[in-house]
Amino acid sequence: MGLGDKLLQDANWSSIELTHVVDIYQLLEEIAFEKVLRNHIEKDSRGPLLLAVSNETYLIDQFIQTTSGNVEIAPCLKNLDSWINMLKRLLLRVSSNINLSFDVPLQQFAARSDFWTVDITANNIQSFKIADDILLRHVFIILKGLEEKKRDSQGERELHTTTNPRLNTGNANSSQQLWFQNQAPSKNQRDIRGNNTKTTKNYGYR
Secondary structure (H helix, E strand, C coil): CCHHHHHCHHHHCCCHHHHHHHHHHHHHHHHHHHHHCCCCCCCCCCCCCHHCEEECCHHHEHHHHHHHHCCCHHHCCCHHHHHHHHHHHHHHHCCCCCCCCCCEEEEHHHHHHCCCCCCCHHHHHHHCCCCCCCCCHHHHHHHHHHHHHHHHHHHHHHHHHHHCHHHHHHHHHHHHHHHHHHHHHHHHHHHHHHHHHHHHHHHCCC
């Protein structure tokens, strides 16, 4: 009996939904890309995924305008992470096909549901159309461009948070006010102290 048969007979494994299995598999693909394939592509200077492009900035901007930046695209596809992760899975799968032509429109692959996570529906995929002059061999360049856009966006948000005096002052004032409230005696505490003082004086007269 093989390992697969044993896993299927295990009640804990057999009860896992197929969608969760797909999620795990896709996550492993993304990890494999980061751990292995990314460095391999960057070192292969003559590979099809590193061919020079006359204007990389224009290529990346054009891709964003027709995908995550498109106002008519499905809301779930406006997130850069969705595209970044999809492109990683795409690169991992096509890299093992030595007979594949990289001079084909990227839209042919992006329109396939098996490259997307299970929460992306067919209607979501139909809400975008990548320009035909953006090819499969441009994927790695686009991926790096999207990752840079994401880092820049995160850096701007962090800078805005740390340099906004209203945010910092507001938090400090709130903390000080809360501290003073905790330190101030309540009405019951003041009454008890007053009663104790008065009682002590009566004992003193005796």
